[in-house]
Amino acid sequence: MTMTYSLIRARAPLRLGFGGGGTDVSPYCDEYGGVILNAAIAKFAHVTMARRDDGRLRLEATDIGQSWEGEATPQLEIDGKLSLLKGVYNRMVRDFNGGQPLSLTITTHADAPAGSGLGTSSSVVVALTEAFRFWLNAPLGSYELAHLAYEIERVDLGLAGGRQDQYSAAFGGINFMEFYENDRVLINPLRVPEKIVQELEACLVTYFTGASRESANIIMEQSSRMTTKDSKSLDALHQLKQDAYEMKGALLRGEIEEMAVILGHSWEQKKRTAASVATADINRIYEAAVNAGAIGGKVSGAGGGGFMMFLIDPTRREHLMSVLRAQGGHASTCSICHHGVSSWRIR
Numbered sequence: 001m002t003m004t005y006s007l008i009r010a011r012a013p014l015r016l017g018f019g020g021g022g023t024d025v026s027p028y029c030d031e032y033g034g035v036i037l038n039a040a041i042a043k044f045a046h047v048t049m050a051r052r053d054d055g056r057l058r059l060e061a062t063d064i065g066q067s068w069e070g071e072a073t074p075q076l077e078i079d080g081k082l083s084l085l086k087g088v089y090n091r092m093v094r095d096f097n098g099g100q101p102l103s104l105t106i107t108t109h110a111d112a113p114a115g116s117g118l119g120t121s122s123s124v125v126v127a128l129t130e131a132f133r134f135w136l137n138a139p140l141g142s143y144e145l146a147h148l149a150y151e152i153e154r155v156d157l158g159l160a161g162g163r164q165d166q167y168s169a170a171f172g173g174i175n176f177m178e179f180y181e182n183d184r185v186l187i188n189p190l191r192v193p194e195k196i197v198q199e200l201e202a203c204l205v206t207y208f209t210g211a212s213r214e215s216a217n218i219i220m221e222q223s224s225r226m227t228t229k230d231s232k233s234l235d236a237l238h239q240l241k242q243d244a245y246e247m248k249g250a251l252l253r254g255e256i257e258e259m260a261v262i263l264g265h266s267w268e269q270k271k272r273t274a275a276s277v278a279t280a281d282i283n284r285i286y287e288a289a290v291n292a293g294a295i296g297g298k299v300s301g302a303g304g305g306g307f308m309m310f311l312i313d314p315t316r317r318e319h320l321m322s323v324l325r326a327q328g329g330h331a332s333t334c335s336i337c338h339h340g341v342s343s344w345r346i347r
Contacts, residue, residue, distance in 0.1 A: 117301025
């Protein structure tokens, strides 16, 4: 049953993937178990949901300049335009509103573009799912909401990808995640002392290459290599998994320099999982960062473009950022977000 709201908002954090990226993708995680070390960051996917009284539905993604308006029906056609918004609407109306349409204006935007490697699309889906959960008073905890968002994106919409993004957006903070067959997931929030979090933030630089990419293609190549038991790719994924464990230990001990070294090692392994993970531009930027003092780094997400991250001695961070800006992209600092998805009523 819907509540008597006329305007609500929701937001979900984006994330940086430090360790284990790719091991949360089937069929690897189903057969071997995947692990991920990631952190939610202070960049968000935003949703505003407003009641209408005219029996119509309007969907708008202001950051990509797309909109759709029509009669509010129980199910919307998935035609490639605003698929994330339509997919969440369809599932929430079906499962939590008795199949009855909702007359709403739903507006979304994100602080980073889709394809940036920060889990933007999944954070949009999580924020949308949370907005509907709030609006419909649906009985969903963090695990259930994240799993539902995963099903909408990966099953209902058929978008290839891993499992970490939805859970990071739902839970927030720094997490060590475990993924197993039959969609079994265990989220371990890491109790990292605040002084270590502050040191991590002081050492961290993110760099947007200016080139977003279609992660699904990279993930499909990785999955195909797994299916055929490509030994090079499989060995790399095993090493990425081991690196995630070692990186978690280094982080909890406050050994950020050791964490950075493992980060760089993981990047070398990640490049072995699919041919399109690293481009000539990415390799050039990475080399420039290392020459400027970066201890280690990697591309966040599947690879191919988007955001890169580096760890460096804080006294050399400004120099690194200057060198990176000279490469033509946008370099910035980054803060950890300790809270997951949230929603609130305006009126």
